[in-house]
Amino acid sequence: MTASLAAMPSVCQTLLYPRSIALVGASDDVKKTGGRPLQFLRRSGFAGTIYPINPNRAQVQGEQAWPSLAALPQVPDHVFVLSPTETVIDTVRECARLGVPLVTILASGFSESGAEGVQREAELRAIARNSTLRILGPSSLGVVNPHNGLVLTANAAFAEPDVPRGKVFVASHSGSMIGALVSRGKARGVGFAGLVSVGSEVDLSVGEICAATLDDPAIEGYALFLESLRHGDQLQAFAREAARRGKPVIAYKLGRSSAAAEMATTHTGALAGEDDIADAFLKDLGIVRVDMLETLFEVFPLAQKVPLQSHSMAGKRIGVVTTTGGGAAMVVDQLGLRGITVQPVSDATLAKLKAAQVPGSAGRVLDLTLAGTRYEVMKSVLDIMLEAPEFDMVVAVVGSSARFQPDLAVKPIMDSAGHAKPLVTMLVPDAPQALAALTQAGMPCFRTPESCADAIAAVLARRVPHTPGQTVAAAPGMGAALSEAQAYQLLDRLQVPHAPAATFALDGQPGPLPFDFPVVAKVCSPEIPHKTEVGGVVLGIQNPEQLVQAFATLRANLAARAPGVACNEVLVQPMRKGLSEVLLGYRIDPDAGPIIMLAAGGIWAEVMRDRSIRLAPVSVDTAREMIAEVKLLQTVSGLRGKARGDLEALAQAISDLSQLALQPVHGVLEAEVNPLMVMPEGQGVLAVDALVLQAR
Template identity: 55%
Template sequence: MNTAPTPALYDALLSPSSVAIVGASDTPGKTTARPMEYLREHGWTGRLFPVNPARETVLGERSWPSLSALPVVPDHVFVLTGADLAVEAVRECAGLGVTVATVMADGFLDGDERGGARRAELREIVGTSGIRLLGPGSLGVAALGHGLALTANAAFAEPGLGQGGVFVASQSGSAIGALLSRGKEMGVGFRGMVSTGNELDLTLGEICLASVGDPRIEGYALFLENLTGADDLRAFARAAAERGKPVLAYKLGRTDAGARLAVSHTGALAGDDAVADALLKDLGIARVRTFEALLEGQHLARGLPIRAPGARRPRVCVLSTTGGGGAMAVDCLAAAGADLPGPSPETVRRLAEAGIAAGHGALIDLTLAGTRYEVMKSALDVVLAAPEFDAVVAVPGSSARFHPELAVKPIADCAGGGKPLAAFVMPAAPEALRLLRSSGVAAFRTPESCADALLAVFGRRMPAEAERRRRLRAPAAASEVLDEARSYEVLGGAGLACAPYAVVAAARLPEELPVAGPAAVKILSAEVPHKSDAGGVVLGVADGAGLRAAADRIVQAMAERLPGVPAERFLVQTMARGVGEALVGFRHDPDAGPVVVLAAGGVLAELYRDRSVRPAPVDAATAREMVGEVIAFRALAGYRGAPAGDLGALAEAVVAVSRLAGTDGAAILEAEVNPLLVLPEGQGVIAVDALVRRESEDRVE
């Protein structure tokens, strides 16, 4: 067999010189026949080798009995067989020195015994050879600029698919087809498209990182089902940001399985989509909530550099020819978090000079007068130059459907003016949308997707430093919950203060309170993480007699509610009073790694879900940003004359808890202070309950 130099990963994936298709079918239209059909239809010129030992020809091409029989080592092998045969095909690829193999088959899930065994076999093959594996469960790849459509996705049967500068990476194979067809409608072309499947080896982030040096890629659209390979995603996001290539992502909701395994409120608060939000924000990736915004937002993102940390909310001007449509845009933008300041007196004066009467509200409604080209164009020229606005949204009304040259063409003619310009086209007006998009104006069919894309793109920040976000050693599966006293020791080591306490034995209670009263008496047991729920807390204890009475009450409550848990020790703690309560928590997310959570405190923390989440550790500036995001803490800033709390100390507490990400020895899996009392301004914060879960010390190497 003749061999050639091994191509680089990106070249083997998307511009291979030779491709083999194992399991290629001779039946036109069949799923396993599609890759050959698409390669022909889209004009791929490389060497193609169908491998099917049961046939002499496949779709008119010579069929080969095995990969070993080929005259060359193919750069990329697409395996279309069932799961068991796919394993053997990958093994053969590895032995031959194939750079990349893509496996379409399912049947590799860890949930069933045979699937787990197949995964283990693939891992062993990949780990002991130089082959890289895409999938399993991948529908393939496409790079239409090369004519490469190495995919079984039915959407590639459509003719006239455009080329462009967007690179799509999707953990869902079907989403590739949806984006392809929507992109054709929107006039968005693609440089490359990859379906990553189950990511047993190659992750979405690693593939994108391999592509980031391609000068023809202008931006990225990611479809995420999970956060597998967060480290690779982090490395890619930084490389893309450094090159000025925007990354937009649509993320499906996360499972709550992690939340069900948690022992603290933190697990529930940070076990859902909040972690995905926090990670993507930390990586400078614009997360959109609507599918349309994933592609339409590309127009906006290319014209707006990534912003510095702490940048203000975008100030948006809404200019319409239809009051109802303009009001819809204003409502959606405000709900998404935009600032809508209205025109300044100087802008009002300049509009008046152009014959346009504008008030000082959030909406500049041109009414029917705006359906004349010169009126809309003059108004746009003024507001695009106005320093009080960061972006402009134009809303043409019914004329957009039948006379786009009136109110739509002036919008198109203002494209590229140095300030982001978007349009929400109120009626169904496909010609108007095409005109705007061909001019580089982001044009939306709904106000929700318009607001979504605009706020997501403006929300991009430079990714956090890799050193601060390095992934720590994966914790062991076995874990232990610490009692409250041991939890205070861990948190104290991180720099967090707690109210004075003493530990007493049920068999030898002291005659007097061991701490200053009034005190809280609590059962001290790692088996009772939520003491109040079990009747394990008595408040307001003033003396020794009260201590003994409290102990009796707790012993009785345990016997009734948790009869298997002995009440042998108590924690007696001085009661403190603050002006507010907070929850500060830490959790090691299985995908995203360590995260820190700040929320309103108390037993109803999960119910209100008023929280802020970030990857840990965080610096002081990020902690202050988190404090500002929790609505409950606005009351502690002296709202309507209420006593101000020490929010600076609260931010310092967030930093302290986030340091648990770097704890030596047994890794901390979960930690929580709830409540953390916020004292009056200048007096600090103090913990009055704590919970820590860490990996078992006997499992730490």
């Protein structure tokens, strides 16, 4: 072990560089799950000590077997428990008693299997909490380090020898995926610096494991296969540190369902589904979230080439040069579907191309036709385009010559690799030789237009991590609502503007108003978060007599629709109308932490689902980006002579509300303004309803 490895956290050392391994439940039959790890370790040349544990056999696969962990001549660095579920707890207790640093559990049958499994999982957590033992799993298929022959896995895919080496470390909730990625990577000439099947994360999480490996010099980036967001605080801490060190993190996440939104108290909770929040969470941490599995292991060279701090999604200008118009059209279409427009060649660049006697035609793309298959033509064009100021990235789309004559069109691409500007290649035919050469050279290259566009869009969509927010400790469902009047007091402290309001006793008579008619009267009680559902709002009140009648109407509606619900006040506000209405919401997600959401407001909030989400807090600049992402607000952006709303005041209000993430003293779990009226430019924004949930 080198000095740098010796200084690594113990989790990394025992996980990827163990000096000794015990296999509890090792089988003599290499066809069985319990027999695979020993066979794989021996075949891969692992140099450490291996102890097969089997109380029923003196030998396993021709090697000495040991009856128990206690019988071993030393305490192993890493124990892989291959035995059945019912034996796991006792084995893990024995590991803790002996001082084993790390145990991996293959068996399932824990929290996913009902009450008995939940209890087993609780016992595992208690063992880890009360000892120095760390636990990987349950439901972990093990860990692989191609650099030292550590193939400590029961995954049958590793029966194929020679795991390819690379620079990317893989952490996966799914154990089968580590084998799938290796086989797919082999086909593309892509290797890995390590792979770990994380399983149920009863103790060690994706974030903690990856964070522990950040000092490993063999690891230059990370690929995550996520089934959900769990232990979000640890994942967040890892991603921020990886971004600081310039180690790209790529993620493929399952679970785009929003079923949990059905139980939400606020519109913010209903609109910000699990995957919406996960998407904002990953991108705000600088993580490249891809949509396609193939992109997961293809995108790393591009993520390395495009520094996180050097771009914004809106400012990326893509130039395309091609030897095949049809192939380029596919790339352009796929980029367009992801909101990226290809930039045409400028007149100045066209003049340089003409001076260089470059053939072909220039429209949205520069189509060289068959002339581009000549080395000198393609190289000359790339030299000019990579220097052209109108492009931030250049995509070269190569046709049939990539398969049959790669030296003609692919070699000039490889010879242009040293340029600071990113150069991406998409090969239209099946051209494994050219792909392998480009991959070996560390150049971004893609087999399909879909994965090419997915990679570009995902790399550009990530954002520089900012100051993290703080969570408020509260059990699920433990939030207590404030009345609307109390919610406005909170908005005052945050400097978020709201319409003036006066409160009166529900069972009394309204007094003089500090503002003019017409007005609206609303029941005001923490017990009634959604007033319209109980007939608790009367609009368009024109005079004092109608206001008295409105109070009577509210009393009658409450008696009929909410009998016994405590309500002692009526809140009265002047009727106001803006150019547009938006919903502005803040909430603390149990996994992602504080988030801020801007969405189309009023009756359109849940119909249109037109929204933008970020981790809170956000700056005014970030708030402006959010405004640009909500399509409804384009109607008040001043287009075609239309009235312009006060979008700067809206950006300030978004930022101000998001500061709740830095003010846990308020104990706010959720805060929502719906609607927030966007007034004409120069007249600000105005909250005319607010709902706040605080920790009890």
